[in-house]
Amino acid sequence: MKIKLLILSLAAATAWSGCRNNSAELENISDSTAVVYMPQAVIAPAVYSFEISGKGDSIVYGACYGGPHSPASDINVKFKVDASLTDHFNTNNFTSYPVLPEGSYELEQSSATIPAGRFSTAPLNLVVHMDKLDGVGSYLLPVTIETSMKVNEKLRTAYFLISGRYAANPFPMLDRSNWNITGFSSEETTGEGATNGHAIHSLDGDTATFWSTRWKASKPGPPHYITIDTQVEQKIHGISITGRTDKNTGEVKATGNPKNIIVELSRDGATWNYTESFTLANDKVSTVYLAYAQQARFVKLTVNTSQGDIYLTHIAEINAF
Numbered sequence: 001m002k003i004k005l006l007i008l009s010l011a012a013a014t015a016w017s018g019c020r021n022n023s024a025e026l027e028n029i030s031d032s033t034a035v036v037y038m039p040q041a042v043i044a045p046a047v048y049s050f051e052i053s054g055k056g057d058s059i060v061y062g063a064c065y066g067g068p069h070s071p072a073s074d075i076n077v078k079f080k081v082d083a084s085l086t087d088h089f090n091t092n093n094f095t096s097y098p099v100l101p102e103g104s105y106e107l108e109q110s111s112a113t114i115p116a117g118r119f120s121t122a123p124l125n126l127v128v129h130m131d132k133l134d135g136v137g138s139y140l141l142p143v144t145i146e147t148s149m150k151v152n153e154k155l156r157t158a159y160f161l162i163s164g165r166y167a168a169n170p171f172p173m174l175d176r177s178n179w180n181i182t183g184f185s186s187e188e189t190t191g192e193g194a195t196n197g198h199a200i201h202s203l204d205g206d207t208a209t210f211w212s213t214r215w216k217a218s219k220p221g222p223p224h225y226i227t228i229d230t231q232v233e234q235k236i237h238g239i240s241i242t243g244r245t246d247k248n249t250g251e252v253k254a255t256g257n258p259k260n261i262i263v264e265l266s267r268d269g270a271t272w273n274y275t276e277s278f279t280l281a282n283d284k285v286s287t288v289y290l291a292y293a294q295q296a297r298f299v300k301l302t303v304n305t306s307q308g309d310i311y312l313t314h315i316a317e318i319n320a321f
Contacts, residue, residue: 034067037155045161137291191216255308
């Protein structure tokens with residue numbers, strides 16, 4: 001869609017030039033009003049989402065000339081990535097996007113020409129290597145122009161906001177053999193039988209058993225939480241949650257499985273330096289990808305609401321990848 005918009009923009013600039021050449025009203029207007037700009041800067045940020053794979057994806061960029069007449073001589077335009085403008089954008093828009101990492105993108109050209117008599121450079125390609133990104137979150141890439149001509153300052157810089165998505169989970173599940181549960185809000189110790197309902201059953205590898213928050217002796221409401229020590233600091237890309245199923249039908253249980261959750265990560269179990277919220281469908285297995293993969297040892301999962309909006313929650317298995 002963005003490529004189509006750019007093509008239309010470039011085409012419109014050319015069409016407008018034809019109209020102006022036929023209009024006597026424009027003949028006496030000074031070229032001092034003319035400016036150079038990036039058409040991609042009209043929408044700030046320009047948002048793109050690509051599937052994360054080994055192939056490169058392209059975004060079109062370029063520069064245009066706006067004025068009453070076509071330029072009498074060539075206009076040279078330089079393009080550069082200015083990472084420092086990320087902070088400027090975040091401050092002005094109350095956001096916190098990280099800059100797109102070096103090595104994950106390439107500008108096809110760092111300079112181009114708006115030819116005499118024309119109103120735009122040729123379309124250029126910004127190639128993004130999504131497989132170099134570590135997460136499905138959004139990254140910002142400011143591309144700005146320099147030229148000897150007057151520039152429309154509001155349209156000098158295009159802010160490309162780029163995020164990824166996975167068609168399927170490419171990551172193996174982490175080894176849970178040494179994982180320990182270090183804390184939980186409550187567990188049902190009697191109502192589900194002697195070998196069920198305890199927090200440890202969320203790590204036992206058996207989808208027929210589960211952790212349930214207390215419901216027999218008391219009925220504490222959300223939020224409910226469980227904290228896990230994976231015993232080793234490692235990169236975590238996301239969390240997989242297996243919900244409780246109905247023992248009679250084998251289908252996912254209609255109520256109680258997590259719906260609105262918070263995932264927190266820590267290196268020491270004391271300072272939780274990464275937090276992200278998710279909303280889950282009532283699926284047997286829910287997979288959530290972190291916006292930005294993290295080095296962590298401890299995982300805390302908080303359930304703020306459950307399916308059916310009831311007071312308890314239950315989880316059959318918790319995995320990380």
